[in-house]
Amino acid sequence: MTRSQLLRLPITRGTAALAVLSAVGLGLIAYRFWAGLGAVTNLSDGYPWGFWIGMDILVGIALAAGGFVLAGTVHIFGGHRFHALSRPAILTALLGYLLFIFALMVDLGRPWNIWKALINWNHVSPMFEVAWCVMFYTFVLVLEFTPAALERLKLTKLLRLWHELTPFLVVAVLSLFTFAMTDSLGWTIGIAAILLGWEALMRAGIMRRDRQMPVLLIMAGIMLSTLHQSSLGTLFLITDKLGPLWYSPILPVEFFLSAVMVAPAMVIVEATLSARVFRHHAEGELLDALGRAMPYLIATFLGVRVGDLLLRGVVLETMRGVWPTAWWWLEIGLLLTALAVFATPEIRHRAGGLHAAAWATVFGLIAHRTGVAVVGLDVPEYAPYVPHPAEVLITLGIVSLGLLGFRIIVALLPVYESHEAPASGHPEPGHDFTPRTHPDRVLATANRA
Numbered sequence: 001m002t003r004s005q006l007l008r009l010p011i012t013r014g015t016a017a018l019a020v021l022s023a024v025g026l027g028l029i030a031y032r033f034w035a036g037l038g039a040v041t042n043l044s045d046g047y048p049w050g051f052w053i054g055m056d057i058l059v060g061i062a063l064a065a066g067g068f069v070l071a072g073t074v075h076i077f078g079g080h081r082f083h084a085l086s087r088p089a090i091l092t093a094l095l096g097y098l099l100f101i102f103a104l105m106v107d108l109g110r111p112w113n114i115w116k117a118l119i120n121w122n123h124v125s126p127m128f129e130v131a132w133c134v135m136f137y138t139f140v141l142v143l144e145f146t147p148a149a150l151e152r153l154k155l156t157k158l159l160r161l162w163h164e165l166t167p168f169l170v171v172a173v174l175s176l177f178t179f180a181m182t183d184s185l186g187w188t189i190g191i192a193a194i195l196l197g198w199e200a201l202m203r204a205g206i207m208r209r210d211r212q213m214p215v216l217l218i219m220a221g222i223m224l225s226t227l228h229q230s231s232l233g234t235l236f237l238i239t240d241k242l243g244p245l246w247y248s249p250i251l252p253v254e255f256f257l258s259a260v261m262v263a264p265a266m267v268i269v270e271a272t273l274s275a276r277v278f279r280h281h282a283e284g285e286l287l288d289a290l291g292r293a294m295p296y297l298i299a300t301f302l303g304v305r306v307g308d309l310l311l312r313g314v315v316l317e318t319m320r321g322v323w324p325t326a327w328w329w330l331e332i333g334l335l336l337t338a339l340a341v342f343a344t345p346e347i348r349h350r351a352g353g354l355h356a357a358a359w360a361t362v363f364g365l366i367a368h369r370t371g372v373a374v375v376g377l378d379v380p381e382y383a384p385y386v387p388h389p390a391e392v393l394i395t396l397g398i399v400s401l402g403l404l405g406f407r408i409i410v411a412l413l414p415v416y417e418s419h420e421a422p423a424s425g426h427p428e429p430g431h432d433f434t435p436r437t438h439p440d441r442v443l444a445t446a447n448r449a
Contacts, residue, residue, distance in 0.1 A: 014277075015407065018400040025397010028390050029106055037109060040390035046382030051391045054373030056103035056398065058232055059366050060096055061134075062259045066270070067093025067141060068225035069263035075210050075218045082290075084283050087148060087415055088274065089267050094141040095402045095409075097134065103398050121180060126234040132180055133228035136173050140221045143169065144213065148413040163214065170216040171195045177224075230256040236372055244314040245328045246376030250304070257304060258365055261297040264290040265338070265361035272355045278410060291354050294342040298335055298361065305332075327367060327375045334364035 032040045043050050066089040073079035074086045105111040117131040143166055150159040171192055179188040199216060202209040209215065233255030236242060248254060268287050309315045318325060341347050341357035348354050374385065409415065 015404070018404050021393075021396050021400035022404060023397075025394050025400065028394050028397065032106060032390075032394070040388060040394070042386055042388045042391070044382050044385070046379035047377065047385035050374055050385055051387035052103060052107040052395065054370040055366075055395050056107070057100060058369040058373050060100050060103070061229065061232060062255075062262055062365055062369060063266050063362065064093040064096030064100070065225065065229065065259040065263040066267045067096075067144075068137075068221045069260060070267060071144065071213070071218050072222045075213050075215065076222070082286055084416070085267055085271060085286055085290075087145070088270060089263075090141060090144050091148075091406065091409060091415055092266070092270055094138070094145050095405055097138045097141060099398050099402045100134070101138065103395070106394065106398075121183065123181065123183060126231045129181065130228045130231045130235070132177060133224045133231070136177055137221060137224040137228065139173065140170075140217060140224065143217055144221065147212075148415060152413045167199045167214045167216045170214065170220045171199070174220055174223075225259075226256060229259040233372075239377070241377050241379050242372065243324050243376040243378060244312070244317050245309070245324060246372045248308050248312070250308055251372070254301070254304060254308070254368075257297075257301045258368055261294075261301045262361055262365040264294055264297065265358040265365075268354060268358035269362060272358075274406075274410070274416070277407070278416070287354060288348070291342050291348055291357070294357070294361065295339055298339045298342065302332070302335055302339070324371070324376050324378075327371050331364050331367035331371060334360045334367060338364060 028040060037043060041050065041052075070082060070086045070089040074083050105114070108114060114131075117128060122128045143162075146162055147159060150156075150162060174195060175188050175192040178191045179185070182188070195216060198207070201207040202215065210218070230252040233251035233253070236247070236251055237249065239247065268290055271283060271287055306315075309318070318328060338357045338360035341353055341360070348357065374387075377385070
């Protein structure tokens with residue numbers, strides 16, 4: 001698509017609404033930096049983390065988990081049939097992490113000091129580990145999505161160079177990460193040697209080598225995502241004002257399980273909505289296969305969540321008539337509803353059933369994360385925290401900006417595979433109905449170059 005074609009993209013009511021919300025959000029962000037946090041938030045010394053941390057960070061990072069879950073499913077665990085869903089999931093994750101970083105800059109009191117995490121190494125701080133994981137995983141997502149741009153520009157030589165050099169970039173990144181986390185040269189050399197040996201075995205044909213995406217790149221994404229998804233829960237282990245329904249010594253486990261649980265649901269939501277907006281094939285069979293896996297993921301999370309309350313002896317807290325208790329039941333009710341729909345084929349296969357269950361899972365995740373970050377906190381010496389309208393509008397603006405970015409990128413780059421052939425059954429000149437990212441096709445093209 002050329003620049004002129006991009007400018008002629010239809011402006012629908014939805015696009016116009018997103019543009020307005022984005023403009024309002026960016027305007028309030030500019031005002032926040034001019035007038036300070038106090039002008040646009042209701043945060044205080046008692047509630048220093050509020051709506052932005054709960055929604056933009058904790059929820060946003062979880063909803064971007066489809067990237068590492070789908071990439072690992074396709075390229076590591078043999079789920080090649082889900083290949084058509086992997087690139088949109090990676091794009092969603094990449095935009096999610098970029099917007100997370102942007103939102104974090106808005107939330108920080110002195111965002112210009114964020115770079116100091118690169119040189120001030122605090123090995124006992126979960127924030128330090130989260131910062132490095134997010135930074136490196138964003139780089140991994142950029143590498144994973146780079147082939148889309150190279151394919152669109154038909155830079156086959158650069159695509160082949162990307163495939164050859166990416167494993168060594170990953171080795172360098174993981175080695176630096178190991179050194180930052182351990183401050184041990186021995187561990188760093190050992191990890192680098194293992195990774196280089198692994199790549200050498202794959203290049204020699206002794207171990208299987210994925211023909212589309214370097215295995216080390218996918219492994220790096222899974223490892224970094226696992227670490228920081230769980231470490232977000234670690235941040236709240238030192239919170240002594242978090243109610244018993246939300247505080248748990250296994251919060252890191254719950255955060256990781258909830259991220260894995262919501263990943264397929266978010267893929268279903270994204271694929272269903274984009275099919276309506278961009279009028280392409282919705283991959284219904286693949287989405288139904290994801291739906292069949294959802295009962296196991298939801299049941300595992302709920303089992304851990306409720307089992308933890310029983311083991312800690314606080315299950316009677318679920319009967320108290322207070323606001324946090326109602327929010328806990330909202331979370332559980334949404335997830336039980338999603339579980340029932342996903343586990344019942346007669347309901348799941350009805351029009352909108354799969355989509356509705358996926359949304360229920362997403363909202364259940366939102367209830368869980370905001371419960372930990374906002375609702376479950378009780379600081380009696382301070383007035384209860386209620387988000388400022390500007391906090392909500394800024395978050396809506398950031399999300400709208402991401403949706404607009406997704407729409408533009410899909411218009412410019414081969415994000416979705418094309419499966420439809422012309423009516424004659426034969427390709428027209430210049431018509432490509434082969435999956436754009438099929439491994440054999442990509443490498444064959446690069447090798448011919």
